[in-house]
Amino acid sequence: MKKVLVLNGPNINMLGIREPAIYGNITLADIEKSLTALAKELKVEVEFFQSNHEGEIVDKIQNSLNKICGIIINPAAFTHTSIAIRDALSSISIPTIEVHISNIYTREEFRHKSYITAVTIGQIAGLGIDGYLFALRKITSLT
Ligand code: CA2
Secondary structure (H helix, E strand, O other): OOEEEEEEOOOHHHEOOEOHHHHOOOOHHHHHHHHHHHHHHHOOEEEEEEOOOHHHHHHHHHOOOOOOOEEEEEOHHHHHOOHHHHHHHHHHOOOEEEEEOOOHHHOOHHHOOOOOHHHOOEEEEOOOHHHHHHHHHHHHHHO
């Protein structure tokens, strides 16, 4: 069965626990539960990985080679800083979609820049959990 990797970056484990004004009450467990249900419908396997450490995310991307057919990534704050994650995605060339829960373009200016989008198929921002679900549908249809 095809396998999609869902990668979440720093502090996403805190969703729903703090700052519900920006990210709502949804938790990472809720996101993973919804994706698991959709994956069943789409007949695709999903693997989840969340880390607060840039190097661990780079390692996970590198280790995906020949095991994973698509990546959904919310790099969180590393979106705006990480050339290392961008280079890792670029080096493996597995189809990737970038997701953000919030609309990063209506927030602080430092969030407007993504180092990641240029090495992805595209970016979804501001649609909450639905962004992850649409990304799974899209990546499954492409691979
Ligand atoms: O909107 C998104 O999905 C973000 O990737 C979320 C990141 C943020 O740094 C990006 O600019 C946009 C933050 C992840 C969650 O951070 C929390 C902060 C406080 C309380 C709970 C979560």
